[in-house]
Amino acid sequence: MELGIAGRTAIICAGSKGLGRGCALALAGEGVHVIIAARGAEALEAPAATIREAGGQATTIQADVTTDAGRAALLAACAEPDILVTNAGGPPPGEFSQFSLDDWRRAVEANMITPIALIGATIQGMMGRGFGRIINITSYSVKMPIASLELSNGARAGLTGAVAALARRSAPHNVTINNLLPGPFDTDRIRGNWARAAEVSGRSLDEVARDSVRSIPARRLGTTEEFGATCAFLCSTHAGFITGQNILLDGGAYPGTM
Ligand code: NAP
Numbered sequence: 001m002e003l004g005i006a007g008r009t010a011i012i013c014a015g016s017k018g019l020g021r022g023c024a025l026a027l028a029g030e031g032v033h034v035i036i037a038a039r040g041a042e043a044l045e046a047p048a049a050t051i052r053e054a055g056g057q058a059t060t061i062q063a064d065v066t067t068d069a070g071r072a073a074l075l076a077a078c079a080e081p082d083i084l085v086t087n088a089g090g091p092p093p094g095e096f097s098q099f100s101l102d103d104w105r106r107a108v109e110a111n112m113i114t115p116i117a118l119i120g121a122t123i124q125g126m127m128g129r130g131f132g133r134i135i136n137i138t139s140y141s142v143k144m145p146i147a148s149l150e151l152s153n154g155a156r157a158g159l160t161g162a163v164a165a166l167a168r169r170s171a172p173h174n175v176t177i178n179n180l181l182p183g184p185f186d187t188d189r190i191r192g193n194w195a196r197a198a199e200v201s202g203r204s205l206d207e208v209a210r211d212s213v214r215s216i217p218a219r220r221l222g223t224t225e226e227f228g229a230t231c232a233f234l235c236s237t238h239a240g241f242i243t244g245q246n247i248l249l250d251g252g253a254y255p256g257t258m
Helices: 018-029 041-053 068-077 101-129 150-169 188-201 205-214 224-234
Strands: 009-012 033-038 058-062 083-086 132-137 175-182 246-249
Touching: 009 018, 018 033, 018 041, 018 083, 018 132, 018 224, 033 041, 033 068, 041 058, 058 068, 068 101, 083 101, 101 132, 101 150, 101 175, 132 150, 132 224, 150 175, 175 224, 188 205, 224 246
Parallel strands: 009 033, 009 083, 033 058, 083 132, 132 175, 175 246
Antiparallel strands: none
16 A cells, blocks of 8 residues: 655654664655664664665654653654654663652653654644644553553553543644554563563563463564554554544553443
């Protein structure tokens, strides 16, 4: 399927690895010029090199997107994106009783305020130009709370509520906002979570990993290619009638009928 977005520009936050990288590669594969941000310079160059080798266009911005300075650097490189994919590292796991208010402030800053700031800085321009696609990478924790990830449950639910009405208000201008809710995907993040769970429970890493995969109806982790392809479709011209949605990609893990 021709997605109709060749020649567009996209900001991909936290795009050097994992789910963000999957989105960057998929969009670049559709002829989109991707501006990829992450903190680590070395890892940033890997997806950019892959994209350029395949004949695509990639620009890298070394920036911490959770800071004002990092977002300013990113927007200085691309003030008028057609596509914005918001993403950042997820908050650490832990116990509600042990989180400090500063832990909560950091989670809200990274996973709620940061996307809101980037959307605020770019959506008027998108509406004025008559095209825009905004994808927030959130988590299945929005639909189904994860006991050890209360910081994530809270901050991401806040973002989801914050953009729900805006997604309707921007729709007449062909600007859509949708949230992608990853379940368990094969990235560094999930492997780190498994390692911490093994440490806390005293079980082996293999056992934790096996039980985790067994709990997914698809009996496997999602791939970053699958995630990127979904993102690219939602950014396409064909997806202009889809807005304000929370789309689960979880191999069937969410147990509800709807
Ligand atoms: P990942 O493989 O660990 O990759 C994280 C990426 O984000 C890296 O490119 C990292 O690069 C970048 N990053 C982290 N903090 C950043 C910051 N402050 N500024 C700019 N870039 C930053 O993680 P992932 O699995 O793709 O997860 C992406 C998001 O989805 C996270 O919020 C995660 O909690 C959420 N999620 C993931 C899963 C899953 O199964 N993988 C499930 C549910 C939710 P640098 O470190 O170099 O900056």
